[in-house]
Structure formats: structure tokens, C-alpha cells
Amino acid sequence: MLRYELSDADLGGVRFGISPLCELGLSLRAIRDPSRYPLQVPWLRRTEDARSRLNLEGLLALVDERHWTPDFLNPRPSSPLTRIDDEFAALSVIPAEQFHSDLMSVHGVIPAFYAGPARPAIRRMVGVLEDFWDSCFAPHWLRMRTILEADIVYRGRQIAQSGLFAMLNDLSATADFDGHALSIRLQTPVSRTEQTDGLGLTLVPTMFTRRASAPVSAGMPPMLMYPARGQGAMWETERVANPxxxxxxxxxxxxxxxxxxxxxxxxxxxxxxxxxxxxxxxxxxxxxxxxxxxxxxxxxxxxxxxxxxxxxxxxxx
CATH class of the missing domain: 1.10.10.10 (Winged helix-like DNA-binding domain superfamily/Winged helix DNA-binding domain)
Structure with missing residues (x-):
């Protein structure tokens, strides 16, 4: 259980963001265990051939059997307009200490693919992720983004019609807001409470989580990743009434x-x-x-x- 204790300033600072890098990292869950992500099976089928040419060792070293991914793959987006190129640029210069500690938080060890000096390992990782993006995400990203943006519009309408309390309690069955704290039931026996200290709360819709998710490490900026609405429409064939x-x-x-x-x-x-x-x-x-x-x-x-x-x-x- 993760409990974010929110001040009035935090509640006033609730914002939404979209992170292409976050989607990229969380999608590794679906690759590792497709049965848990039935709505994304069409994506897995369409990208199967492309994925066969990728460095799967490097990709799967970024997710563990609990479906945790390193926090450096879940950056806190500043807006719904974040670009993947900007996120790759930021990822390429993360501190070596953060790279190693985030991997350790997930695996308990440094995976063999990323062993050795940190800077070359980070370059290997970014290269693997860029190939993954180009072959499996870029062709579909505009439509994915449309679904994520539609979810944000829906949540904004909820706030206008029913208030922030109702919206926060509708994000996920595993997230509850009591008016002062947001409690997230994570798949870990460890519980922690974090004071958000006026940093605000960022809400990130995603195609690749079935329940509420949050950063693995303590002390990270408050962020909740939640399942976006309308994912089932992603792969529906469109029919248009034409003149x-x-x-x-x-x-x-x-x-x-x-x-x-x-x-x-x-x-x-x-x-x-x-x-x-x-x-x-x-x-x-x-x-x-x-x-x-x-x-x-x-x-x-x-x-x-x-x-x-x-x-x-x-x-x-």
C-alpha cells in the first residue's frame, strides 16, 4: 500500500500528463505476460515480427516477474504534449547512481545486459528502446495518444460535473481518495506513506496497466498511472459514411x-x-x-x- 498524503496545495496542483516513455516501459509487461493484457493482444500480434528483430534481452532486463519497471522509465510528464525524443534525451543523461539504484530496486541485482560501467550501459539501453519505439510504437502512437488524450478530456469533464473527489475515486478499483490521502493498493507487501510537500499529483493514463501503478522508489514525485478508458477501441476497424x-x-x-x-x-x-x-x-x-x-x-x-x-x-x- 502506498499512501500519498495530499495538502490543499497538492489538490490544487493535480495535473494530467502523457509520457510516451512511460508507455514504452509499461508495454514490456504485456510482452512478458500477454495473458494479463488481453486488450493489447492485437498490438502484440501486429508487432510480433518486428519484435523478433529487436534485442529482447535488453528489453526484458527492464521488467521483472512482478511486472515492475525501473522508475527512470516512468518519468513524471509535465504536460499531455510530451515528446519521446525529449524523453530519450533526458534518459540518456540520467546519473549513473540513479541508473544502478533503479535497476536494483526492481531486480535486486544489475541484470547482465546492463553490467559494467554505467554510461555505456545507458547508451545500450537507450539504443534498445529507440529501436523498440521505431518498430513497435511509432506506427501506432498517434492513435494511442488520441485514446490517452480522450481519457484526460473525460476526467476533466468529471471534475467539472462531479468534483475532484469523484474523479480520483473513479481512476482505478485499486486507488481510493478519502479527501486527504490517495491510497494505492500495490502488488507489494511493503507499505509506505509519503508527504507530497506541495509537489502536486500527476495523473498519467496508460494503455499498459490493469490497476493503479506508482513509482517503485520512495521519495519520487507523486504520480499515479492508471488504465485509460476506451482501449478496446484501439484496434477496431473504422467505417466511414462517404459521399x-x-x-x-x-x-x-x-x-x-x-x-x-x-x-x-x-x-x-x-x-x-x-x-x-x-x-x-x-x-x-x-x-x-x-x-x-x-x-x-x-x-x-x-x-x-x-x-x-x-x-x-x-x-x-
Whole structure:
């Protein structure tokens, strides 16, 4: 049991954040034990081939049999807009003492893959995680983020309609707020109480926890990771009602893609949403781009497509 004793200032400082690195680290739980994360089985299936080419020794050395991950993989996000590149940059310069102590807190020993001098070990870890992100997360991240952001919007509406007390008590069956303290029932026999000392409380929705989670080590900034709503919709195939006249010109798939591209999306994300292979989506997008109906731009490690002004005029009249 972890009990955060919250002052009035802490309650006034409750904030939400999204951490791509936190999602990356917590997803190792699903890789280690897929049966405990049924909603993410489609993600595991879709990334199975990519994961076979990753350094699984380095990845699985970051999670133990209790499904604990080192606190350096669960940074406290400052906003819902955190970028993975910024988190990787911060991770690459963590102190050697923190790297070793966080690993020890999880495993009791330093895993063989990360033995030896800390700086080279940290570089190995960041390299392994970057490969993992590029192959298994980047193609799906925009849609994942949409679900996480939708949860935050829902929680904000809860606060407005029912108050902070109701919202905090609805986050997880294993977290309870009594008006002064937030109690989190963790899977550990050790109990501790922490004074938050005006640091506020950060609430982080995630796709990869079934119950409330918190930092492993004592004295970390107060943070609660909780299961995001709507995860089951992540892999549902999207169906769009399209204007018949446009379908007659472009075809059903291209019209659906053009409709969806009111918001930027990658070809892989669009393939997931519409049940079409990525290669087929890319072929359709090339045709739409050559016709001037969509544009493309690089965002970090992904290429995003967006409906052009001409595409909007055609679709919306």
C-alpha cells in the first residue's frame, strides 16, 4: 500500500500528463505476460515480427516477474504534449547512481545486459528502446495518444460535473481518495506513506496497466498511472459514411482515407483504422498526393499525411 498524503496545495496542483516513455516501459509487461493484457493482444500480434528483430534481452532486463519497471522509465510528464525524443534525451543523461539504484530496486541485482560501467550501459539501453519505439510504437502512437488524450478530456469533464473527489475515486478499483490521502493498493507487501510537500499529483493514463501503478522508489514525485478508458477501441476497424458522388470518382478506400485525413495520420495508423495493409494505404496515398488532395510531412520518425485545401474543397464542397 502506498499512501500519498495530499495538502490543499497538492489538490490544487493535480495535473494530467502523457509520457510516451512511460508507455514504452509499461508495454514490456504485456510482452512478458500477454495473458494479463488481453486488450493489447492485437498490438502484440501486429508487432510480433518486428519484435523478433529487436534485442529482447535488453528489453526484458527492464521488467521483472512482478511486472515492475525501473522508475527512470516512468518519468513524471509535465504536460499531455510530451515528446519521446525529449524523453530519450533526458534518459540518456540520467546519473549513473540513479541508473544502478533503479535497476536494483526492481531486480535486486544489475541484470547482465546492463553490467559494467554505467554510461555505456545507458547508451545500450537507450539504443534498445529507440529501436523498440521505431518498430513497435511509432506506427501506432498517434492513435494511442488520441485514446490517452480522450481519457484526460473525460476526467476533466468529471471534475467539472462531479468534483475532484469523484474523479480520483473513479481512476482505478485499486486507488481510493478519502479527501486527504490517495491510497494505492500495490502488488507489494511493503507499505509506505509519503508527504507530497506541495509537489502536486500527476495523473498519467496508460494503455499498459490493469490497476493503479506508482513509482517503485520512495521519495519520487507523486504520480499515479492508471488504465485509460476506451482501449478496446484501439484496434477496431473504422467505417466511414462517404459521399456517394466522391466514392464514384475516387473509390471507397480513397474517399475514406481523404475523410480521415482531416487530422494528420501515418500510413500505418490508417491501415489499422481501416483494415487495409500499409502497402495498400501507401499506394492510395501516393495517388491522392499526386492529385494534390493530400500533403505529407515528416514528424519525428514518422511521415504524416494531411488533407490539402483542394482535398477539403472536393470532399466538403
Amino acid at each position: 456517394a458522388a466522391i466514392v464514384a470518382v475516387l473509390g471507397e478506400v480513397r474517399t475514406s482515407l481523404l475523410t480521415a485525413l482531416a487530422a494528420p495520420a501515418s500510413s500505418t495508423e490508417l491501415g489499422v483504422r481501416f483494415g487495409v495493409t500499409t502497402s495498400a494505404v501507401n499506394q492510395h496515398l501516393r495517388v491522392l498526393r499526386d492529385a494534390g488532395l493530400v500533403t505529407s510531412t515528416r514528424y519525428g520518425r514518422s511521415v504524416l499525411y494531411f488533407r490539402s485545401e483542394l482535398g477539403s474543397v472536393l470532399l466538403l464542397g
